[in-house]
Amino acid sequence: MTWEALGFLIFSVITLGSGALVVTTRNLFHAALYLMVSLFGVAGLFVLLTAPFLAGVEIMVYVGAIAILIIFAIMLTPQVMQVVRPRSNQWIAALVAAVLFFLVLVSVLTPVASELGVDNWSAGFTQDEPADVPADTLTTLGESLVDKDLYVLPFEVASVLLMAALIGAALMVRPDEPKPRRPEAGPVIEPGPEQATTGGD
Amino acid sequence: MVPLWMFLVVSAALFSTGLYGVLARRNAIAILMSIELMLNAALINIVAFWRYQAPENVGGQVFAAFVFVVAAAETAVGLALIILIYRRHQSVIAEDINVLKW
Numbered sequence: 001m002t003w004e005a006l007g008f009l010i011f012s013v014i015t016l017g018s019g020a021l022v023v024t025t026r027n028l029f030h031a032a033l034y035l036m037v038s039l040f041g042v043a044g045l046f047v048l049l050t051a052p053f054l055a056g057v058e059i060m061v062y063v064g065a066i067a068i069l070i071i072f073a074i075m076l077t078p079q080v081m082q083v084v085r086p087r088s089n090q091w092i093a094a095l096v097a098a099v100l101f102f103l104v105l106v107s108v109l110t111p112v113a114s115e116l117g118v119d120n121w122s123a124g125f126t127q128d129e130p131a132d133v134p135a136d137t138l139t140t141l142g143e144s145l146v147d148k149d150l151y152v153l154p155f156e157v158a159s160v161l162l163m164a165a166l167i168g169a170a171l172m173v174r175p176d177e178p179k180p181r182r183p184e185a186g187p188v189i190e191p192g193p194e195q196a197t198t199g200g201d
Numbered sequence: 202m203v204p205l206w207m208f209l210v211v212s213a214a215l216f217s218t219g220l221y222g223v224l225a226r227r228n229a230i231a232i233l234m235s236i237e238l239m240l241n242a243a244l245i246n247i248v249a250f251w252r253y254q255a256p257e258n259v260g261g262q263v264f265a266a267f268v269f270v271v272a273a274a275e276t277a278v279g280l281a282l283i284i285l286i287y288r289r290h291q292s293v294i295a296e297d298i299n300v301l302k303w
């Protein structure tokens with residue numbers, strides 16, 4: 001077993017195991033922590049796929065920002081920490097749907113079907129030894145993002161989307177009525193004589 | 202290297218895990234976390250196909266970077282909506298939010 005296969009096994013187990021814990025743990029705060037572990041596993045898979053920049057972005061954006069944001073939301077909605085309701089039977093149907101969907105995907109994606117002789121339409125794209133990644137991929141990525149013949153328009157649209165999401169999120173969670181101003185912040189209160197003379201310290 | 206279909210199977214398993222979470226969890230924040238898992242499965246797919254099919258073309262990585270942007274925007278707006286709903290209804294359980302149902 002090569003080191004790549006070993007790393008793939010380790011990161012896959014981390015990703016899938018933590019992902020399963022995310023959707024099954026009752027404590028929501030623990031689920032958020034498992035989500036961070038799972039995203040670390042995804043970053044490891046990116047390293048194996050020779051995309052170290054995307055692995056760094058994954059850790060910075062997902063683990064560093066999105067997971068922290070989710071933890072903030074969990075702490076801002078305190079009643080979710082203790083779940084007292086009885087469990088419904090909805091999870092059985094969900095499990096059946098997820099397993100069926102997984103089986104459909106696997107039958108399309110893997111060479112299992114063609115090896116069994118069922119058909120030969122699937123897995124025509126599987127390839128084991130791809131070409132090497134060019135060494136200046138990161139430079140090319142940065143240049144193509146601002147190249148007017150390539151991706152500058154989607155790049156600008158993405159920044160506008162981020163700006164709209166930022167403003168929209170901040171506007172939505174704004175309190176309905178602004179709090180009354182504190183008296184010392186208003187311009188109507190004149191400073192007393194002892195305050196007016198203490199500007200030097 | 203590891204064959205491409207192994208990455209695709211891991212991605213499919215992660216997506217199915219997220220699908221189970223979206224369908225089975227009742228808390229809106231947990232549903233959002235499951236959606237993050239599904240987005241990450243799609244990201245693994247995109248990067249794996251880029252690596253094995255067109256490593257000389259940087260478009261695959263650009264596509265993955267845009268998925269990051271969309272995921273960040275989606276999470277910010279989704280969590281803002283959930284906090285707003287919690288303020289109005291004192292609940293984030295998806296079954297309690299039925300004011301549009303009649």
